Amino acid sequence: MQHTENHLIELLPKTVRKRFLALCEPFELVLSAELSVRGTQLSHAYFPRSGFISLVIDIDSHPPLEVGMVGREAMLGSELVLGEAKTPWRAVVQGAGSCWRIEAQVFRKAMEEMPALEDLLQRTLMIRLHQQSLASACERFHPIGQRLARWLLMSQDRAQTDQFHVTQEFISLMLGVRRVGVTKAASDFQKDGLIEYHRGELKVLDRAGLEAESCSCYEADKLLHSELMAMKT
Structure with missing residues (x-):
């Protein structure tokens, strides 16, 4: 059975969760919709319940590059914890779904009035900072095949299904590599019966096989998330 609630919201104490959800509104995540623009302040924070969002960086005339992914395990808008911060990336819906949405000013006031919410969101900001560092190192040092396996696993985790729609052109943009490299790696995975x-x-046939092909960053990312979310302040 698919989960239908955001993991962060689930972690809130029951009374705080009820108060917070009363301030939110349901919002549909439409495929390819842009939820934020680089260099501008977010108007809302988003807590996915299903579907997922890519955080994309545009630099000069280079193709866009994915530097993060947000699903039901996290939120879009952790920079709002810092106040009037401008977002450094575009947020693009990569997998259609639904979420809870809350207006930025209401969100900030809620953090002031609910210490448990503020504590939780400070940890999500720390996780985002660590994940960005890990993503930068992964892009620099790991080969296409390992990065593709990691990306597919991350997408499957957030899509909550073995099958999802994605083009090789889109994957090449997200990984910041030429399409021919993605085509070769994907072809190898098909031959090996992984996808x-x-x-x-795209359908994942052998998740364990993909995990074996992935770079260590996939497990490192999951471990980091678990450790920081369990951290007491």
């Missing part, structure tokens, strides 16, 4: 891909529809 099935046809006309934009």
